[in-house]
Amino acid sequence: MVVVLLVGVLAILKPFAAAILFGATLAIAAWPLRQWMIGRGVGPRLTAALLLLLSLLVIVLPALIMAPVLTDELKAFTESVENYFAATPQRPGWIENVPLIGGKLASAWDGLLEAKGDVATALAPQSEILQRWLITAARALGDSVVQMILALIVATMFCINGSKLVEELDSIVVRLGGATAHASLLAAAGAVRSVSYGVIGTALAQAALLVLGLALAGVPGATTLGFVGLLLSISQIGAPLLVLIWGGAAWWLFGQGQVGWGSFMVAWGVLVSMVDNVLKPWLIGRGIRMPMPLTILGVFGGFIAFGFLGLFIGPTLLAVAFVLLQAWRTSPPG
Template sequence: MADELPTDRPPPGTPGLVGLIERSVVLLLVLGLLVGVGAVLWPFTTAILFGATLAVAAWPLRHALVSRGLRPGLVATLLLLLAIILVVLPVLAMAPVVSDQLVRGSQVIREYFATAPPPPAWLTGLPLLGDRLARIWNELARAGGNLATALAPYSATLQQALLGAARALTASVVQIALSLVVATMFWINGATLAQDLREILLRLGGPTAAEALQAAAGAVRSVAYGVIGTAAAQAALLALGLALAGVPGATSLGFIGLLLALSQIGGPLLALIWGGAAWWLFGQGEHGWGIFMIAWGLLVSTVDNFLKPWLIGLGVHMPMSLTILGVFGGFIAFGFLGLFIGPTLIAVAFILLQAWRAETPR
């Protein structure tokens, strides 16, 4: 019997070892491929995420136009033109206006401090900042309102800050242009990409994964409407109140308010705009309009407390507390894009948790 056994048979366990080595090599190759793809796409991560956010936010409008018989390419072109009109053109139009207002503001400051007025009592009485603000006030008064002379000791710091701001502005312009390109690509081929992604998720995680994809899209869309819609409403109300009160540069100040409201953290700084306008009105003897400006400014600063949650809750079917937590937590963790990433992650986790709870234990 021993002579009949094959002598070239491999030792027991060898085929399993060979298969393990082969699978390990394939796994390493796949990981290397993913790392390479990630390295290639990493410089464009912000543009891809922001472009996908724009595409998801405008998807209902794209779907409505395509349903009426328009070709996806034509719809993508129309949406791109609409995005340029709503985003790029206002910035280009407001840039010279804001620059002119800054020049005029510096002239007003120079004329005011030319008489060397003493700092007001309320300014010096501010906690923590009173002494520093009074010192800056006195330096401006000694310099006759000349900002360049007063800020000369801080020239190196200001130069670094301006260079950093210029670099950030340039990078932002490039990222916005790339985001519009990415959004246009999604508007053209988004339906096919969404279907492919849905099929992949169905294969990997079943219906629950596909439902999580829908929840993620709804979260992104709702946060876009909530953040941008609330900021636009606040800026419009602010500009309207300033114009009614006769404050010069109402449009420019409203545009600055829009940027502050979009930044979320800068939202409370809106009080500096309408508070400064009220101060100017009181100084002009317009006490009635000054009181109106204070009341109107309080409305502008508090309108987001109920408008933003309502807009965000239109498309996210989860507790409002989790949505707000995702908005602010995402902003703190990831910056501006975190406004969309945070609620999306929480929405997906909430859907998976609900599916796990609904599943019958074996």
């Protein structure tokens, strides 16, 4: 009966698993701020409402502000591409030698030349593929918005009843495994919190620096490119692709005869890419007592295994396993 009951509960919660996990991650990340506000005399419900408002300001408001900016910059970028290819520029010989995608890039360049820069005409043969891709992207975006709203609701509920939930969860794990289980619970919370600060904080820092450098150099579409850089940095796997953004911007500047700004863009881009190697380990290492190589392995391995939420699940599982291993190693033999 217990097994059947657990299976039924899991079946009910399965559609909301991502929202619950992400909501719990948000609540854990914001827990120190929540405790600080409650310690200053703010009630749990008011604290939860203020944190929800803060989440909306941090997540939703920038999206609303960015939407028209991205639209305008995308339109300006398309016009720049059309004007550039309307002048029938000669295709660089190195494009065909780009690994994996060189042939496709060369074909796209030739297609734009034949269409005299008309992007719509050049993409007409791939219209069906693009339409399917746009529909898939729109569906994924809609699902993401719904999941985000549910996650914020879950995080708000955790913030309201957080203290009682922490006490009950701590009581359960101590009853199951004693002090070792309690230490594992603290390690799991520390891992989630540290990765939240490390991944999101580093991505925001890289995106802000990238936009600043692009804007100073006068590269068109700086905000759009910075937004793309933010997504690449958060994804971890795409973080090394940041070089395509600042490298492409530098190439464009050199092509415009702006050697000074092109050199600045190269130096600034190297700085942006190196921030990931310095800031992220420092932020992650502040809240979790685990070897840094193991933590980074958990971040990347978790992302590959479970997707975005794996960024938090991977280090958490490794942190709990590490604590249990340490407890077993230090326990008296026999």
